[in-house]
Amino acid sequence: MALLDIFRRRPAVRDRDELADFIDRNAAFLIQKAIYEYSRARAGHYSKVLFKEPSFHAAVEVSRWRAYPLGLLMVTEVVYAVLCREGAHPAQDEFDGLESLVLSVFDRYPVPQALGPAEWEALRADLAQRLKQIALHPPKRAMDIPEPYAKPYFDLMPIHEKLRGRDLETTRNYLMVTLCNIHDELTKASGGLSFPALATAV
Template identity: 30%
Template sequence: MLSWLRDRLRPLPSREPGELERFLDRQAAFVAQKTVIDYCRVKAGRNERQTFADPDFRAALNHCRWQTFAAAAGDVTALAEAWLRPHAPGAEAALARALAAMGGRILDAAEAPAEERPTLDAARDGLGRRLALLQESPPASADRLALEAESPLLATLPVHPDQRVGETPAIRGALRFHIVSTQQEMERAFDAPGLSRELRTHA
């Protein structure tokens, strides 16, 4: 009885492009922030409060978060493209254009500091080309999609490389875990055929 009631009360999967845009925006921010901050908290250990209060560390942390967010916005958009593409036979290019525009709006709306804006603008400008290149190969699932966030994450983490020797696989694993979780949430929250159709209609 309770299982039946839960099923009845569960919201129907959405096919609204606006809801997908808000979802991708939230997930890009979550992927960047969760991956970076969780790792830094583990490294700081008992010194977490002191470390996170240090102005230099906070500046480096914020830089890492914005650099990672710029790439993560493209990654979650690419993830959506791969998931929706099988539902857009013959209209793949229109789907890619709609999603590139969506990712661009997410990056444009981000309240980034002025010094971070060139990175977000470059990510926006390259998103259309990235999706077009991805469409030259079969769609990649979340566990296989090449993640552009990996490079800036590792390059800007506010922990010296000497202090994270051997930890790169764990950092990459955390990033991948959040991308896989994003796909799982997307599959639960959205109606892929209907959403693909709506995106192509308004491309």
């Protein structure tokens, strides 16, 4: 990212397509940033060597695609909380609009070579099931969203489990801070966006 990008305004999130882009962009960022930074931290002085290894790149590909649905779920929980900001619980068809939107984001991507069709389809099915569960509870604070996701995400890091150390809490804190930032960004960018708007767009 160029230095001047820090000062550029984030795009508005006013309709279904812009929300899809927001979810995709932030889910990918949430997942990939920690994978690379954690790997670099654990490798220490050997990180430059590690990052040149084809086997490491292959492991990263597996990790990031397996973790991407978790990123989608966490960012969707943020969207759910922001769209419920006025205390109105969405009707089922309204939440279905958000669910179908998130699945359409997943479907933007062809089957990753690192996984294969069977695993990719299984990840989609699991994502669809977990999305339905979001509407079964009140919106969460952004800082509480990572609780059920942090351990599964940490377990997908492309570092051997014997070398990971006791870093689960660090990963959880990273997810908390990043999701709070995503919540703030969407709150500022999403004027006029609502659950009914998503439902009527399906």
